[in-house]
Amino acid sequence: MAKSAKFSKIKGTNSDDEFQIVDPDFSYDGKKGVDIAVFHSSFDDFDFARKGTGNDKVTVTDSTGGIYEFKKVETLLFDNGTAQLDDDVYYSTATGATTRVDTQIAASAQDGGELFVGSGNSVNDFVVTQSESVGIELALAVKYRQGPSQDPVSVDADGTVHFQVNDGVQSTTNGSSSNNANRAAWSFDYSIATGLDGATTDLSDFTFKLLIDVDPTAGTEFRELTMVDHGGAIINDTGFVWIDQDGAPTISDDGGNANVAQNSENYAFGFIEDFIDADPNTPGQQPYAPGFGPAEFDIRLEAYDSGHNLIAANQIAVEVIDFV
Structure with a gap:
């Protein structure tokens, strides 16, 4: 990436400004004031990366590698979508839902400042997708197991939010409260909330799918889980379990209620690890445990209405890097 010092710089006034974006390699x-940058092109042609150095600095890269840098610019307007940079809102034009990065889940999905599931699971630092029209929220977070949550490193044009974590087992080196050789270093949390913004719906009014990537390479191979009421005894307060493609119950211990379903999962858990081939180039299936080495995994949460139409989706990509 070119250094911003080589870019042509354009500064606004101390009032509200509108920048017309034409060529790359400019710094704005x-x-x-409240400032807007107007791109005369598609939202889908760009990737977003927040610098994390303060002053609301965001780098935008187009499909040809052209770079645009923004500082203290609140809104990017495209032909088919909007990125609201002042509060990390990215608009998903495919479903009309909005995604906020590194934020808190809805108040109704909180139990005394924590998730309904487990103890000490934070309600902060989630990637949160909301569809206000139907009152639902899909949220995903990445953390070191029994340790600190992780901030995203970038956002793709399609809304996929990227994270980086260390490989290996659960360790106090990463900030976990204890060592555990039987668990991967990191976990992901999911939270589903319904009945938001005055909606009278609950979990039973939608179909939710959780897609977990079991391909450690840059490619993806998803295990698709569906939340269902399978008619048997339910051991959690949501009234639902997750089943796999074969109809087998896979996750049955969600926390929540009739409107909320939450859990925390780890790549050492059998319903994930048992399906990972850690070395596809070697004949047979090579176990991912106990090393839990470098990999790339995508995790996706989807919501469908009663007509089987996709109404919201939240996808993250986790790069597991070699910790030296």
């Missing part, structure tokens, strides 16, 4: 400083 909105200064004071």
Whole structure:
């Protein structure tokens, strides 16, 4: 990536400014006021990366590698979508839902400042997708197991939010409260909330799918789980279990209620690890445990209405890097 010092710099006034974006390799400083940058092209042609250095710095890269840098610019307007940079809102034009990065889940999905499931599971630092029209929220978070949550490193044009974590087992080195050689270093949390914004719906009014990537390469091979009421005794307060493609119950211990379903999962759990071939180039299936080595995994949460139409989706990509 070219250094911003080589870019042509354009500064705004101390009032509201509108920047017309034409060519790449420019750096825009909105200064004071509420500022907007207008791209005469598709939202889908760009990737977003927040620098994390303060001052609302965001780097946008187009499909040809062209770079645009923004500082204190609140809104990017495209022909078919909007990125609201001041509060990390990215608009998913495919479903009309909005995705916020590194934020808190809905108040109704919280239990005394924690998730309904387990103890000490934070309600902060989630990637949150909401569809206000139907009152649902899909949220995903990445953390070191029994340790700190992780901040995203970038956002793709399609809304996929990227994270990086260390490989190996659960360790205090990563901030976990204890060592555990039987668990991967990191976990992911999911949270589903319904009945938001005055909606009278609950979990039973939608179909939810959880797709978990079991291909450690840059490709994807998803295990698709579906939340269902399978008619048997349910050991959790949601009234639902997750079944796999073969109809076998896979996750049955969600926390929540009639409107909320939440859990925390780890790649050492059998319903995930048993399906991972850690070395596809070697004949047979090579176990991912106990090393839990470098890999790339995508995790996707989807919501469908009664007509089987996709109404919201939240996808993250986790790069597991070699910890030296």
